[in-house]
Amino acid sequence: xxxxxxxxxxxxxxxxxxxxxxxxxxxxxxxxxxxxxxxxxxxxxxxxxxxxxxxxxxxxxxxxxxxxxxxxxxxxxxxxxxxxxxxxxxxxxxxxxxxxxxxxxxxxxxxxxxxxxxxxxxxxxxxxxxxxxxxxxxxxxxxxxxxxxxxxxxxxxxxxxxxxxxxxxxxxxxxxxxxxxxxxxxxxxxxxxxxxxxxxxxxxxxxxxxxxxxxxxxxxxxxxxxxxxxxxxxxxxxxxxxxxxxxxxxxxxxxxxxxxxxxxxxxxxxxxxxxxxxxxxxxxxxxxxxxxxxxxxxxxxxxxxxxxxxxxxxxxxxxxxxxxxxxxxxxxxxxxxxxxxxxxxxxxxxxxxxxx
Amino acid sequence: xxxxxxxxxxxxxxxxxxxxxxxxxxxxxxxxxxxxxxxxxxxxxxxxxxxxxxxxxxxxxxxxxxxxxxxxxxxxxxxxxxxxxxxxxxxxxxxxxxxxxxxxxxxxxxxxxxxxxxxxxxxxxxxxxxxxxxxxxxxxxxxxxxxxxxxxxxxxxxxxxxxxxxxxxxxxxxxxxxxxxxxxxxxxxxxxxxxx
Numbered sequence: 001x002x003x004x005x006x007x008x009x010x011x012x013x014x015x016x017x018x019x020x021x022x023x024x025x026x027x028x029x030x031x032x033x034x035x036x037x038x039x040x041x042x043x044x045x046x047x048x049x050x051x052x053x054x055x056x057x058x059x060x061x062x063x064x065x066x067x068x069x070x071x072x073x074x075x076x077x078x079x080x081x082x083x084x085x086x087x088x089x090x091x092x093x094x095x096x097x098x099x100x101x102x103x104x105x106x107x108x109x110x111x112x113x114x115x116x117x118x119x120x121x122x123x124x125x126x127x128x129x130x131x132x133x134x135x136x137x138x139x140x141x142x143x144x145x146x147x148x149x150x151x152x153x154x155x156x157x158x159x160x161x162x163x164x165x166x167x168x169x170x171x172x173x174x175x176x177x178x179x180x181x182x183x184x185x186x187x188x189x190x191x192x193x194x195x196x197x198x199x200x201x202x203x204x205x206x207x208x209x210x211x212x213x214x215x216x217x218x219x220x221x222x223x224x225x226x227x228x229x230x231x232x233x234x235x236x237x238x239x240x241x242x243x244x245x246x247x248x249x250x251x252x253x254x255x256x257x258x259x260x261x262x263x264x265x266x267x268x269x270x271x272x273x274x275x276x277x278x279x280x281x282x283x284x285x286x287x288x289x290x291x292x293x294x295x296x297x298x299x300x301x302x303x304x305x306x307x308x309x310x311x312x313x314x315x316x317x318x319x320x321x322x323x324x325x326x327x328x329x330x331x332x333x334x335x336x337x338x339x340x341x342x343x344x345x346x347x348x349x350x351x352x353x354x355x356x
Numbered sequence: 357x358x359x360x361x362x363x364x365x366x367x368x369x370x371x372x373x374x375x376x377x378x379x380x381x382x383x384x385x386x387x388x389x390x391x392x393x394x395x396x397x398x399x400x401x402x403x404x405x406x407x408x409x410x411x412x413x414x415x416x417x418x419x420x421x422x423x424x425x426x427x428x429x430x431x432x433x434x435x436x437x438x439x440x441x442x443x444x445x446x447x448x449x450x451x452x453x454x455x456x457x458x459x460x461x462x463x464x465x466x467x468x469x470x471x472x473x474x475x476x477x478x479x480x481x482x483x484x485x486x487x488x489x490x491x492x493x494x495x496x497x498x499x500x501x502x503x504x505x506x507x508x509x510x511x512x513x514x515x516x517x518x519x520x521x522x523x524x525x526x527x528x529x530x531x532x533x534x535x536x537x538x539x540x541x542x543x544x545x546x547x548x549x550x551x552x
Contacts, residue, residue, distance in 0.1 A: 037400070038400055038401045040412060320394050
């Protein structure tokens, strides 16, 4: 048994998990402060530790304390088993999906090759989609077991929305899979390191611009955020499927939503923006100049910078666009995004045949 | 089922807008508009991020809004030079009060020139609507208002201000005068208060 390898795997899993988990409070902070500045407000700036507010960054800590000490209430009319199961069904897929996302090129240390990825599964992107579809069960069960009409309406909407956009999500990625001839995310990122016509980085955004737009729209819909936040539409459904949840169980829903957002942004970066690739700088060149460990750190920084931009995009769009009406949502999904995705697959296939 | 003709017209207009839209496909693709919208929010975000001090927010406990000189805050009773209330328990304020929040019990004053004085003078702060009619009604210039509005308390009893409290609270707390009896031209009034 390779104990060192196992230890490294566990360490990687822990580091990545806690990195993503800790992105959640930072994102909540960015969301609240960012929205405040967009709307000419100040946002949370009162909570402090010994006088230090850190621009309001202490606020999430206070929120966590609040979540922990609030009454953990289960409504009498709820279906207890499923009510308790639902947040887990939503959180576990959200916390597992980024296992296949590579953060940097492989690191060779003491004769051992370490992949900067929790698990290099050969099914790659399919693993992500499979887990993403499980999270629908979490929402549907939460709505159903709460035995509350608003929760139920939110769950139904969410189910319909996620099924509609999952098709578009899968189809929009097909073009990418055909071009880079790989289904593993690591292979896709590696293929994006090449240059197109010797000048442009061969990123997904360059080769598949339409797919990028469709994929981004579908990811927004999948993560239930504005302008597609019909499942939780505050003005209509209280907060939709998690209306009846309180304390830490509500926090789990909250975390799942933000982690799904992180995963979505990671996928956009990995598929369309070259993942950890630094434009015009190959891993070999980087390793030769700065050494193996700084090279990995630089690539990690590149990945993080791209990731942060897309996380900000999620927040930015939320405070810009109003919510779609339900029929508009279905119109967009079935009559626009899906046909365009199919057309994109055909055009990509034809072009690939012609090139070959 | 009878249909309101006005309603039909609105629906028709909506259909026309949808079907016969003159927007080009670029505009219908919605993405251009999305980009424009994102531009607007980003501009505001950067503007406010660069100069947070320019935001209109007033950070309340440290910073307070400057209300006008006629602000109607908590009442106080004015005193004679001797320290007694100027009030002669004429019930004008209690009669004028639309919220019926002033309770006065009159007593005989030893000085025949004064005749009456309030044995009790209670104002129920929770009933009061801060209209200032009591100040207008007073013929003796005995009741006036301040700019005090921070009255939070944990029990209802604290909001019933009795005669002693109304006479003394203003001396114990530094607070600006608010709504006062009208003394002629407004400008003269303001000048005398040093607010003009």
